[in-house]
Amino acid sequence: MNMGSNSVVDMIEASSGVHFSGFHMDGLEQIQKVELPITSAHENMHKQPFVIGVAGGAASGKTTVCDMIIQQLHDQRVVLVNQDSFYHNLTEEELNRVHEYNFDHPDAFDTEKLLSSMDKLKHGQAVDIPNYDFKSYKHSVFPARRVNPSDVIILEGILAFHDPRVRELMNMKIFVDTDADVRLARRIRRDTVEKGRDIGQVLDQYSNFVKPAFDDFILPTKKYADIIIPRGGDNHIAVDLIVQHIRTKLGQHDLCKIYPNLYVIHSTFQIRGMHTLIRDSQTTKHDFVFYSDRLIRLVVEHGLGHLPFTEKQVLCILVWIFVRGYVVCLSSGVARVWRMLCEHVVKVSRLERFLFTEKETTVSS
Ligand SMILES: Nc1ncnc2c1ncn2[C@@H]1O[C@H](COP(=O)(O)OP(=O)(O)O)[C@@H](O)[C@H]1O
Numbered sequence: 291m292n293m294g295s296n297s298v299v300d301m302i303e304a305s306s307g308v309h310f311s312g313f314h315m316d317g318l319e320q321i322q323k324v325e326l327p328i329t330s331a332h333e334n335m336h337k338q339p340f341v342i343g344v345a346g347g348a349a350s351g352k353t354t355v356c357d358m359i360i361q362q363l364h365d366q367r368v369v370l371v372n373q374d375s376f377y378h379n380l381t382e383e384e385l386n387r388v389h390e391y392n393f394d395h396p397d398a399f400d401t402e403k404l405l406s407s408m409d410k411l412k413h414g415q416a417v418d419i420p421n422y423d424f425k426s427y428k429h430s431v432f433p434a435r436r437v438n439p440s441d442v443i444i445l446e447g448i449l450a451f452h453d454p455r456v457r458e459l460m461n462m463k464i465f466v467d468t469d470a471d472v473r474l475a476r477r478i479r480r481d482t483v484e485k486g487r488d489i490g491q492v493l494d495q496y497s498n499f500v501k502p503a504f505d506d507f508i509l510p511t512k513k514y515a516d517i518i519i520p521r522g523g524d525n526h527i528a529v530d531l532i533v534q535h536i537r538t539k540l541g542q543h544d545l546c547k548i549y550p551n552l553y554v555i556h557s558t559f560q561i562r563g564m565h566t567l568i569r570d571s572q573t574t575k576h577d578f579v580f581y582s583d584r585l586i587r588l589v590v591e592h593g594l595g596h597l598p599f600t601e602k603q604v605l606c607i608l609v610w611i612f613v614r615g616y617v618v619c620l621s622s623g624v625a626r627v628w629r630m631l632c633e634h635v636v637k638v639s640r641l642e643r644f645l646f647t648e649k650e651t652t653v654s655s
């Protein structure tokens with residue numbers, strides 16, 4: 291950046307508050323051109339929810355990890371979407387021979403429906419997510435769950451990373467990596483106790499479908515993960531780090547939900563411009579002081595605006611003297627004094643505007 295302090299000042303002043311967009315511009319014309327796209331991209335960034343994908347083998351601890359994340363993000367609106375909810379309905383014939391059905395193959399899921407639901411949620415629409423019943427293999431046993439658009443959407447499932455279109459939706463991908471023997475032990479307990487299945491049937495399903503599908507379809511998607519969590523829910527450090535990262539990504543706007551009396555000054559081109567200037571190592575000491583001072587003044591003015599006040603009109607004797615003098619000079623026809631007073635009048639009219647709209651502020655304890 292090579293700009294004299296005057297041209298920088300001129301640009302900021304000429305942009306009258308909210309249009310100053312930076313220092314790579316040659317003139318205001320360019321500033322006007324870039325104004326809209328920058329604003330809308332910035333706004334979109336905050337409107338779109340943060341989508342987290344959680345994949346891993348069956349019984350690896352995906353749900354447990356999701357629950358831990360949701361618990362720690364208690365101040366955010368978080369929704370959990372299970373890939374299980376998008377299992378295809380089985381035909382009569384498939385139901386009759388259910389033990390031959392591969393629930394771990396990508397074709398077992400209605401990915402088109404999953405995509406359309408995720409797309410709606412991402413764009414702020416509520417969706418009805420089916421409730422899958424593992425005992426009857428049906429969606430019709432329990433009513434669908436109404437899921438409202440949220441700040442964070444977690445999509446969890448064994449094959450959550452399999453389809454590239456689904457992966458594309460995700461801002462963060464987590465793979466829960468738990469030893470195969472631990473997964474099998476947990477699966478046996480869960481399927482026999484919770485799903486009421488026979489242990490022989492569970493082991494057959496594991497060796498015929500679950501293990502091969504893990505090797506062929508699930509494990510190969512581990513490479514897409516941004517974060518791999520060994521030991522699943524036992525790994526509290528990994529979960530803490532993930533939550534910290536999500537909080538950072540959600541940005542300062544969410545701090546307002548934690549601290550109800552925190553106000554964030556709306557970021558304008560001018561403010562961002564000044565922030566850029568004071569961070570630039572080539573900015574002169576004079577400019578640094580000047581723009582820091584302006585930024586600080588904005589914060590103080592904004593802060594004062596949040597103090598309780600009662601509106602009051604203030605009559606200023608100074609204004610009256612100037613206006614009166616101006617009238618007298620006009621009538622006596624003294625041109626030089628008139629010019630001088632004109633300058634004063636301009637200043638006074640500004641002062642007047644300021645004074646007559648000034649608020650009387652009272653600082654409460
Ligand atoms: N760290 C853990 N220690 C002991 N049991 C666990 C642990 N994580 C999960 N489980 C149990 O293992 C089973 C599967 O866990 P879950 O989180 O539902 O895995 P997934 O969603 O990957 O199928 C559940 O019965 C759960 O209670």
Ligand SMILES: Nc1ccn([C@@H]2O[C@H](COP(=O)(O)O)[C@@H](O)[C@H]2O)c(=O)n1
Pocket residue numbers: 347348349350352374377393394423424425427447448500
């Ligand atoms: N009717 C069904 C449907 C799925 N499964 C098994 O569930 C596993 C996936 O669920 P997780 O919660 O463990 O991720 C998967 O391995 C399927 O084999 C089932 O047994 N019955």
